[in-house]
Amino acid sequence: MSSTMDSTPGGGPALQLTGVTKSFGSVSALEHVDFTAYRGEIHAIVGDNGAGKSTMVKIVTGIHRADGGEILVNGESLGLRRTAADAVDHGIAVVYQDLALVECLDISTNLALGNLPRKFGVLLDRRRMEREASDVLTSLKVRVGDVRTPVGLLSGGQRQIVAIARAVRMDKPIILLDEPTAALGVQESFKVGTIIDELRDAGQAVICVSHDLEFVFTHADRITVLRLGRSVGTRKTSEVTRDEIIGMITGAVTAA
Template sequence: MTETTGVPLLAMRGISKRFGGVEALVGVDLDVHRGEVVALVGDNAAGKSTLAKMVAGVLTPDTGLIEVDGRPVTIPTPAAAHALGVATVFQDLALCDNLDVTSNLFLGRELRDARGRRDDERMEQVARQILRDLTSRIPTVRVPLAQLSAGQRQAVAIARTLIGSPRIVVLDEPTASLSVAQTAEVLVHIEGLRDLGLAVVLISHNMTDVRSVADRVEVLRHGRNNGSFDARSTAYEQIIAAITGASRAPGARRVPLPS
């Protein structure tokens, strides 16, 4: 497990959210440190996506505190999240099949030269460097998205998060519907984000993926914290028990947080 010290880069305290008569989140806590992958797991309607959308600025909590690098913040919009260094990849990816890799990475954030013209050469240089950092196997940054596999498209979506030098990356089910080989490639990219010193929140239903790439597993059940586990040393059955409710948060082995 990655050694975590100091103030969490992302800290959420007592987060609650209600939609009409439904309590989606109730007093949820979450810490994520630099260079750490924290998997957020739970059954359907456990509150995972709701919590992720708060980090991304899509939803705002009814109550609770969010801190980034030890400072209380509000994240009312995706633009506010971006300004704080948060990048998110949702399941739909929001990529354009008719554009090449470089154009997708810089869509809406194109680089300009001194005369205000698109600087395609510099964007291609940056795109190649980002893909190298993630050890991506995409052959060229000029290939149209329509010609890439599902795993390669996910790699492009992850690479796009690095435009703008984020500090926190949220990935919502990044390996869903991928083949075994494509999943393995995406997991390497997630490890690459950690190696770059980013704080990564990974939402996933696939416990094999979670245990292979995450440092810590945080379980949500019915909108509440129900256990925090070391991803590498905790038995699969313990985590499943927390997800299903066979064990409860007070009895779950907690991972000690740095003082």
């Protein structure tokens, strides 16, 4: 977290990264990144293409292993040698930029992946799965048609909504969304904004990577800027202008 932020919000830190470093061969994707996300806040991560945003998300969830530094959830170190399943156990849900849905499976199965309802402990309870899928989509006021539709037949925007619904359904205290509105139209982006506002209001820590500064300034409480693998700084949205953030993204502003 930037040294300019000294107020700790009531929710307390949910997720912290300290000095996180990651290289892919000769490419330095992250260099000593510090970051703190609080409960009951939406925290946006912004930065140009290749700044390291998705790498940061994947290190938190255990898809990538950091070369150094520490990740803490509720003050407890996760350790660097862990798997994506550990992240779920630690209360982290994620929507990846590339969505990670299974195209040949239908909407209801994708929503339940990793937690399929069973009958008698073994058989897939398809009716329950479909009912739960309809319920979660209805509660999010999302319309993507029949829950038996294979995800491969959906539009990019519909897939994105299904991926977000899947993460929301997991009901974890920390939710990371990597470019949740990238494929969405105006109305659907608005819907995603409403969904994350509700998660924040329910006390969850919402971390949202986005290129959409309008979306960021409408919904985020805090903004962290990454540039070339370094964290340039974190600002409260209420205390920063869009031009200042653009300056931090492009390098016109170098202050931490």
